[in-house]
Structures are given as C-alpha cells and as structure tokens.
Amino acid sequence: MTIPRDRTWVAHAIQIIEADFNRSSDTHLLQVPLPGAPGIALYLKDESTHPSGSLKHRLARSLFLYGLCNGWIGPETTIIEASSGSTAVSEAYFARMLGLRFIAVMPRSTSAEKIAQIAFYGGESHFVDSPAEMYTESARLAEELGGHYMDQFTYAERATDWRGNNNIAESIFSQMAHEEHSVPAWVVVGAGTGGTSATLGRYIRYRRLPTKLCLADPEASVFHRHLADRSICTIACTPSVIEGIGRPRCEPSFIPDLIDTAYAVPDAASLAAARVLSRRIGRSCGGSTGTNLWAAAQIVSDMVRAGEQGSVVTLLCDSGERYRSTHLDDVWLQQRGIDIRAAETAMERLFETGVLEV
Structure with missing residues (x-):
C-alpha cells in the first residue's frame, strides 16, 4: 500500500525537526553567586543559547x-x-x-x-x-x-510531553542532580501561554517532588489576579513593556492549580533586575528574565529571614540584545516614565545582603 504524499512529507518534516534537535546540545544551568545568602544557591537555566535564541x-x-x-x-x-x-x-x-x-x-x-x-x-x-x-x-x-x-x-500545555522527552523540567532536575541541594526548594517561572509553568508543575507532581512553583508575573497581567480570585479572567489596563510574559486574559494553557505562589512585578523592577543580573554574570538578559529574578529574590529573602537553606532555580529566557532599542535604551525608558534606579539599588543589595528591601 502506498503512503499518501502528504504523509510522506510529514514523515520527512518530523525527521528534519528531530535532526535539528539532535544537533543542538541542551542549554546550560548557571549558578549565580549570592554572597549575602550562604546556604542558598541560585541557578539560571539559560534558554538564550537555543538556535533561535530563547525559551x-x-x-x-x-x-x-x-x-x-x-x-x-x-x-x-x-x-x-x-x-x-x-x-x-x-x-x-x-x-x-x-x-x-x-x-x-x-x-x-x-x-x-x-x-x-x-x-x-x-x-x-x-x-x-x-x-x-x-x-x-x-x-x-x-x-x-x-x-x-x-x-x-x-x-x-498540550503540545509538550511533561513526563519526559527532554522537556525543560526534566532537563532542570537532571542537571541539578549533583548539586548540594539537588532538589530545588523553588522553581520560579513567568507565564505567557502558561505552557512552561504547566510543564514544570505537572513534572514536579509526576516525580513526587517537594519543589514549589512560583509564578513571576508583570503587574499589568491577569494571571496573578486570577490566582487570587478565580472569577477574574480578563483585565483592561496599560500593557506591560515586558514582552513574552503576562497577558490581558487567562489563556487556555495556563493551569492555575499548579502554582504555589505568585509575585506581581513592576516593569521598573523587571528591567532593573535584568541589568543587575547582566552585570553579575557577564551575559545580557532580557526583561522577562528580570521579572523572574525579582520574584526569585523575594523567595531568597524569605528563606534568609527564616534561616532556611536550599536551591532556587529560574530561567534566563532570552538575550537583552533583542531589546537594544527598547529596554536597554535609557531614552526609551525616560519617554515612558520608567525610573529603574531605586529597584536597581535594591537588587544590588540583595546580592550583598540576601534580602530584597522593596
């Protein structure tokens, strides 16, 4: 029996995608020094090294x-x-x-x-x-x-096999296996579609892990509001300048029951955190990475105050090079009335003291 032409093309297309995947190594897990928080390890899953440059x-x-x-x-x-x-x-x-x-x-x-x-x-x-x-x-x-x-x-959330197949959750926990605190206390992630948070939350439950999942969400997004009140599914406000995360409506792929806590992050804090992190690790970071870091910093602060030890993992979503004409342009920020100076100082102090003073 002859396979239909379209089926033959589809089989070839899948082979092409799988070959590309096989040529690409996994992304790195970077440890970020936290001098002010001994006993707490902060990691970044660097998704900017994918062939197309992002998570x-x-x-x-x-x-x-x-x-x-x-x-x-x-x-x-x-x-x-x-x-x-x-x-x-x-x-x-x-x-x-x-x-x-x-x-x-x-x-x-x-x-x-x-x-x-x-x-x-x-x-x-x-x-x-x-x-x-x-x-x-x-x-x-x-x-x-x-x-x-x-x-x-x-x-x-439907397209990703959260049980395995080199999804981001499997990759993170595999790379953490030989670290001092090999099972993260927290994973911090933003949501645009909700697919990544769904994959991580499901994987954590599937593997019966004690890890908690934190949502880092722009202030001008519906997701953290929906977590607090499930009747809120849309908002009408000025959109966040942080691209890729935060939405005006709850997307079908967002699964709120998988989230343990959420932090609403002002745009100025996201952009300040991205700049501080870029200086600290010598690698340019986009605004959504800053959102993740600001939320992770609050998790770290809580752990320091409680005398806890452990690891916190978050994502470096893409490079700041994609935002040279926007987030990294001081004139662009001034035109939009975004002042990052106070948040930048607070984030620098987090690295030195282990506490984020908001």
Whole structure:
C-alpha cells in the first residue's frame, strides 16, 4: 500500500525537526553567586543559547510536531501565529527549515530587533494596535489564506510531553542532580501561554517532588489576579513593556492549580533586575528574565529571614540584545516614565545582603 504524499512529507518534516534537535546540545544551568545568602544557591537555566535564541524554541518545536502529527500542517500550509516576538522568531526558524510560509501577528510595539530576526528567518510580520487583537486577526488570516493558526496560547500545555522527552523540567532536575541541594526548594517561572509553568508543575507532581512553583508575573497581567480570585479572567489596563510574559486574559494553557505562589512585578523592577543580573554574570538578559529574578529574590529573602537553606532555580529566557532599542535604551525608558534606579539599588543589595528591601 502506498503512503499518501502528504504523509510522506510529514514523515520527512518530523525527521528534519528531530535532526535539528539532535544537533543542538541542551542549554546550560548557571549558578549565580549570592554572597549575602550562604546556604542558598541560585541557578539560571539559560534558554538564550537555543538556535533561535530563547525559551520559546522548545515551544515552537513542540507546536510544529503537534501540528504535523495532528494532520494540521502539510507541504503547502501557511503558518500563522499570534506572538509578541520570541515565539514568532522560533516558529519562523522551524518554518524556514520546512520550507513553509510564516506570518507573525504581533503588536506594533514589538521590539525592532525581534521583527528583524523574524525577517531573517524568512517570516513576515503583520501588525495590530493592541495585544488583544492578535487572536482574532490570526484566526482571520488563517481562514483567508487556508493556513494553520498555531495558537500557542491554547496548545502550549498540550503540545509538550511533561513526563519526559527532554522537556525543560526534566532537563532542570537532571542537571541539578549533583548539586548540594539537588532538589530545588523553588522553581520560579513567568507565564505567557502558561505552557512552561504547566510543564514544570505537572513534572514536579509526576516525580513526587517537594519543589514549589512560583509564578513571576508583570503587574499589568491577569494571571496573578486570577490566582487570587478565580472569577477574574480578563483585565483592561496599560500593557506591560515586558514582552513574552503576562497577558490581558487567562489563556487556555495556563493551569492555575499548579502554582504555589505568585509575585506581581513592576516593569521598573523587571528591567532593573535584568541589568543587575547582566552585570553579575557577564551575559545580557532580557526583561522577562528580570521579572523572574525579582520574584526569585523575594523567595531568597524569605528563606534568609527564616534561616532556611536550599536551591532556587529560574530561567534566563532570552538575550537583552533583542531589546537594544527598547529596554536597554535609557531614552526609551525616560519617554515612558520608567525610573529603574531605586529597584536597581535594591537588587544590588540583595546580592550583598540576601534580602530584597522593596
């Protein structure tokens, strides 16, 4: 019996993605010195070293495999995604690998560096005025072009096998195995789709680990509000300037029952923390990494005050090089009334004293 042509193409496409995965080593787990908190070890899972430069590389790979195996993606399919940047960059990377047209639907405020990277991989950018418009416009384009709307916000938690298959949770806990505090007391993670937090939370439960999961969320996001009051599912406010995490609505992939605690982080604190961390580790970090660090710093502070020891793990999501024209530009910050000086001082003191004075 002859296999249909599209099935043959799908099999070849999966082989191409698996070969790319096999060529890529796992990302590094970096220990960040905490002079002011002896007995507490802070680690960063550096996702910026993926071929497409961010944590979203894992998600994009999973979404493509999910779409291929579900029969949604064929040799002529146009791929469309709603994304504020990093997911679009990573999906453009895989689309080019498979010879597929890719269109990213994104807010006009997306950094120029991310737009340029999407174009570098052959992707196209389609702009909307508000993040809330991305969903309907992506669905409309998919209908108009006969394409496939990847819809990371719905399928992120379904596309990843949280039991294993080199997901980020399995990788973190494997790399921690020989550390002094090998089972983290806390893992701190942001949420955009909610896929990463769902993967980590499920894996922790599946492996019967005592590790707790903390959500680092921008102040202008619905997720931490939803955790406090499940009736709150949307908000209407000025969006955060932190790209990739925080949403105005609770996305289908966000699983709140997996989160043990959450911290709402002001944008100024996120950007200050990213700058301090970049200086401390000699590696440029994006704003969402700063959000993670600010929340992790509050966890560390609580542990210091309680006399606890242990390890805290969080994520370096992408490089600050993607934000040269925005987050790292002092004029850009001034134009938006964002003053990071107090938060920067507080974060520097955290490293010296072990306590974040907010």
